[in-house]
Amino acid sequence: MKYAFVTSILIFLSVFTVQGQINKKVLFIGNSYTGVNNLPLLVQNIAIDMGDVLVYDSNTPGGYRFMNHATHTTTLNKINAQAWDYVVLQAQSQETSWSNAQMQTELYPYAAALSNAIRTNNECTQPMFYMTWGRENGDSSNCGNAPWVCTYEGMDDAIKNTYNFMAADNEAEVAPVGAVWRYLRTHYPTIDLYAADGSHPSLEGSYAAACVFYTMIYKKDPLGITWNSSLSSLDADRIKMATKNIVFDQIPTWDFTVNPAKADYSEVINGDQITFTNTSDDFDSLLWDFGDGNTSTDLHPIHSYGAVGDYNISLTVYKCGKWDTMVKTVSIVQLTNKNALLEQIEIYPNPVKDKLSISLNSTYYNILLELYDLSGKLMLTTKHKQGKDLKADMSHLSSGIYLMKLSTEKHTFVSKILKK
Numbered sequence: 001m002k003y004a005f006v007t008s009i010l011i012f013l014s015v016f017t018v019q020g021q022i023n024k025k026v027l028f029i030g031n032s033y034t035g036v037n038n039l040p041l042l043v044q045n046i047a048i049d050m051g052d053v054l055v056y057d058s059n060t061p062g063g064y065r066f067m068n069h070a071t072h073t074t075t076l077n078k079i080n081a082q083a084w085d086y087v088v089l090q091a092q093s094q095e096t097s098w099s100n101a102q103m104q105t106e107l108y109p110y111a112a113a114l115s116n117a118i119r120t121n122n123e124c125t126q127p128m129f130y131m132t133w134g135r136e137n138g139d140s141s142n143c144g145n146a147p148w149v150c151t152y153e154g155m156d157d158a159i160k161n162t163y164n165f166m167a168a169d170n171e172a173e174v175a176p177v178g179a180v181w182r183y184l185r186t187h188y189p190t191i192d193l194y195a196a197d198g199s200h201p202s203l204e205g206s207y208a209a210a211c212v213f214y215t216m217i218y219k220k221d222p223l224g225i226t227w228n229s230s231l232s233s234l235d236a237d238r239i240k241m242a243t244k245n246i247v248f249d250q251i252p253t254w255d256f257t258v259n260p261a262k263a264d265y266s267e268v269i270n271g272d273q274i275t276f277t278n279t280s281d282d283f284d285s286l287l288w289d290f291g292d293g294n295t296s297t298d299l300h301p302i303h304s305y306g307a308v309g310d311y312n313i314s315l316t317v318y319k320c321g322k323w324d325t326m327v328k329t330v331s332i333v334q335l336t337n338k339n340a341l342l343e344q345i346e347i348y349p350n351p352v353k354d355k356l357s358i359s360l361n362s363t364y365y366n367i368l369l370e371l372y373d374l375s376g377k378l379m380l381t382t383k384h385k386q387g388k389d390l391k392a393d394m395s396h397l398s399s400g401i402y403l404m405k406l407s408t409e410k411h412t413f414v415s416k417i418l419k420k
Helices: 032-049 073-079 100-106 108-121 152-169 177-187 203-218 233-246 248-254 338-343
Strands: 003-011 023-029 053-059 086-089 126-130 173-175 265-270 273-278 285-289 302-304 309-319 322-332 345-348 355-372 378-393 400-407 412-419
Touching: 023 032, 023 073, 023 203, 032 053, 032 203, 053 073, 073 108, 086 108, 100 108, 108 126, 108 152, 126 152, 126 203, 152 173, 152 177, 173 203, 173 248, 177 203, 177 233, 203 233, 203 248, 233 248, 265 322, 265 412, 273 309, 345 412
Parallel strands: 023 053, 023 086, 086 126, 126 173
Antiparallel strands: 003 322, 265 273, 273 302, 285 309, 309 322, 345 355, 355 378, 355 400, 400 412
């Protein structure tokens, strides 16, 4: 056998169907920045327009901070209400631009507490931080204590850095609404994103936020959106293009999640038959592709090939909408007379409790009998100068599946053994 290459492919995007309906359940936690113009409903309307389904709930009391939500009965009850796909976390509009020392005590611990509560309810629910924006002309009320918030640019930079930090710290995603606003302010200043107070979003601002959330939740190109709310087609199209440029084309930039699944496997090749041992970590489903048009969802499959040649064999493991793939290329250099091999060996009892018996059709020489557990560890080995009827004492082994490898001068045989 030979290995041409071994590669590990990590894919960090959620599993989704490019064509067809996608169903998502999202809880929005925040304050009036989320509540005004009913942002969740705007996202739902876009989802409907795109042929998708959004089931949502929200809790958005005015002025609420993360520290309020982290102990708020309504918030915690809504988090625990069902297995959400995403829970959106929006902080108070100013607290993400404060000094690092102040945020270390008043913000970050509560962002972590909320993220932990979300994953305690369901390990596959993803927190998504709602990156807001700098106030239209900066934050004059805090300018004396934090000079960087005196301007929109300075405040917006601080908010962006804070949300990215919280997402990275909590292995979450970001909905970069503030970044899209920044692009629109720079390229299309005639689109008024702010309400009259220079802080809350106008309908245009909320529509931009809705485009961002749809793109991050469904991982679809926003240029396909045809629902414009009551915006002009020109403004709506500019907002969609900005969302594509900043969000859809850069999704990995806003995804700080960690892929839990890690694919790995080993194999034993005997003629045209390969016995696979899956040694992957933290997965809940899998798919083998043997490179010859055949696939399997068995944990530890055995596969036979019908022709010599090189085969790309992949194992993909899945967890929480993410996946990891390991690919190896192996060469089958000879075909085996399977009927002859099967006639030469009888294994009983299987399942076995204590003694395993192996009967051959004639006397063979230089026989090596090996038993491996599914991690590939050698658990038992015996050598026989010659023999026809062999015994293996498995009484000391734990219950489970083992791989028996029997090698003679002319043949190698591998079989699964179940120990009771």
